[in-house]
Amino acid sequence: MTCRIVVKALFAMACMMALASAKAETQWGMNDVTLIYPLPYYPQETSQLVSPQLSGAGGALLPEKHFLKLPAINQGEAKHITYQNLRVVAVRIDPCFLFNGECLHQVRLVWQPLGKSSYGSSTRFGLLEAKDAAVHSLHTLDAAAFNALLEDYSTLRENEGMDLSDEPLQVHPALSEQGLGGSFAQGLRELLTKHIGERNLWRVTAMSTFVGGDQWTFQGFNIREDGTQDIVIPRTHGASQQRFSTSSLTQSDFSNGQLTPVPLGNDNLQALLRNSRALQSQSSPLLRELATSVARIENPNIHTPETMDCVSCHTAQAAGSVLFSRVPSLKNDPQHIEEAFSSSSPLLNLSTRQGSTQILRALGYFERYLILSRRVINETARVVERLNASATNEKNPGMAGAKSRKEVVANAFSISPQ
Numbered sequence: 001m002t003c004r005i006v007v008k009a010l011f012a013m014a015c016m017m018a019l020a021s022a023k024a025e026t027q028w029g030m031n032d033v034t035l036i037y038p039l040p041y042y043p044q045e046t047s048q049l050v051s052p053q054l055s056g057a058g059g060a061l062l063p064e065k066h067f068l069k070l071p072a073i074n075q076g077e078a079k080h081i082t083y084q085n086l087r088v089v090a091v092r093i094d095p096c097f098l099f100n101g102e103c104l105h106q107v108r109l110v111w112q113p114l115g116k117s118s119y120g121s122s123t124r125f126g127l128l129e130a131k132d133a134a135v136h137s138l139h140t141l142d143a144a145a146f147n148a149l150l151e152d153y154s155t156l157r158e159n160e161g162m163d164l165s166d167e168p169l170q171v172h173p174a175l176s177e178q179g180l181g182g183s184f185a186q187g188l189r190e191l192l193t194k195h196i197g198e199r200n201l202w203r204v205t206a207m208s209t210f211v212g213g214d215q216w217t218f219q220g221f222n223i224r225e226d227g228t229q230d231i232v233i234p235r236t237h238g239a240s241q242q243r244f245s246t247s248s249l250t251q252s253d254f255s256n257g258q259l260t261p262v263p264l265g266n267d268n269l270q271a272l273l274r275n276s277r278a279l280q281s282q283s284s285p286l287l288r289e290l291a292t293s294v295a296r297i298e299n300p301n302i303h304t305p306e307t308m309d310c311v312s313c314h315t316a317q318a319a320g321s322v323l324f325s326r327v328p329s330l331k332n333d334p335q336h337i338e339e340a341f342s343s344s345s346p347l348l349n350l351s352t353r354q355g356s357t358q359i360l361r362a363l364g365y366f367e368r369y370l371i372l373s374r375r376v377i378n379e380t381a382r383v384v385e386r387l388n389a390s391a392t393n394e395k396n397p398g399m400a401g402a403k404s405r406k407e408v409v410a411n412a413f414s415i416s417p418q
Contacts, residue, residue: 028387029165030345032157034380035091035188036171039114039365040180041127046114048180050088050189058199061192062086062111062137066204069221069228073133073208074113082133085113089130089364091192093153094383095146095390097138098304105146107196111135112364120213123367130365132213136220138203139196149195150387156187168346169377171370205231207314207360214248216360217241218310235263235309244311244360246273251356253277253322254315263309267293269319273311276322276357287323291330294320295339298375300382302339314360317373321355345381349374 040046052062067083074082090110096103112130117123141149157164160174160183167173174184205220219241221228230240239261247255257273272279272290279287296302297316305313324331341347351372353359361371 026154026157026163027165027391028384029163029167030169030377030380030384031164031167031172032153033093033383033387034169034363034376035093035175036169036363036370037089037185038171038176038180039089039128039130039368043114043116043128045180046085046087046128048185049114050109050192052083052086052111054189054193056193056197056199057195058197061088061109061197062135062201062204063198066201066223066228067135070135070204070206070219071208071217073135073206074131075133075209075211075213077113082113085115085131086111086135087114088192091188092363092380093149094379095386096383097140098306100306104140104202105143106202107139107141107149107192109137109139109192109196110364111137117367121367127368129367132209132359132361132366134207134361134364136203136205137201138205139200140202141195141200145195145200149191152191152194156184156191159187160184166346168348168350169372169380170350203231207310212248213358215243215245216311216314217243218314233309234305234307235265235312236261237264242310244273244315246357248358251358254319254357259311263312267296267303267308267312269293269297269312269315272319272323273315276319276326279323279326287327287330288333288335290323291320291327291333291336292339294323295336295341298373298378299339299341300375300379301341313375314362314373316375317362318355318357318359320374322357325355341378341381343378343381343385345384347374347377347381349377 037049040048050061052060052064052067054061064083068079072079072082088109089112092108092110094106094108097106112134114128114130117125117127117129121129123129162174164173174182178184201223203220203222208217209215218233220231222231233239233242236242243260244258246257249255254273254276257275259270259273262270269290271286294316297308297312330336349372351370353366353369353371359366359371362373363376364371
């Protein structure tokens, strides 16, 4: 009898140790590195979201003085009003944002102006919606500070008992279940204000829309000790601003598309963006070339913000959807498959309106619709692979020389563009 009790006790102890070990080794998932907030329904609820004035490390998360350097982003609305309405809709963690060939450890905040639904919107009158404009604030941390942030997030995740390693990218499950007033939202707010703020704000970028909603402009600047410096957009002959417009008469095709300046080089979608209705009359080689270009633009192992212009990156989602709906066989083209991004992480896109040519949003909301581009999903999966590979190598140094090709590609902190 005594032996049975001892055996049962040892078995129970072994189970508890196994569970504890599994919890300690919880892997990073898609929703751990791209955290999307749910959109409140009513204006009075926006106080629960992170605002630009919120005090963080060394000052406001997004100081108004920097925001005012941008043009009006929300269809001509006064900049000081837009600033008051900005809220964080997503947070991105990235151990290797490439800049001049070097990895920068970053946290990126995605801001959108929120307000009541306006004329022409599909949102019910009086409800809150996101406007078709965005600002990104990019915060760069040194290695020690970034590791501290990762440790704090891991603690927050463990305290909530979350394992999201197998979940596709979506509105963060804890934020969705608990609401913006829940413990996870509060913990995330404390994490952000502890680790990021004006002190480590490195870059600000914006996507602006004009009255009519059929024209978008992209630009940004880096923050230096002596002021700011406009970002030179790749493939544009040194331009610091890029613009795109398309007819608003249809959301299923690009019509009369205009890019200024037109991007140079390969992986160019201009023929599709000018008039996608003409696709069926185009020759097969051009269609295959366009499909391959979409795959390459969306593959973060091939193109980075240093090698791809803004318009091409932001239109690739809709361009690919239009192209593959018109010519489904292109999805199975060997050349397209070879260039497409692959990952062990779930790449399922759960967002709606993925093929609308009037939506250039890559991450965030259009009215009340969650928008995710394939590029954002792929980038997220790549970060997950890096963090998990880095954690595995730290725990098992002997494994460092036995990586698969995919693990080499995903090696944290040391990747360079192909």
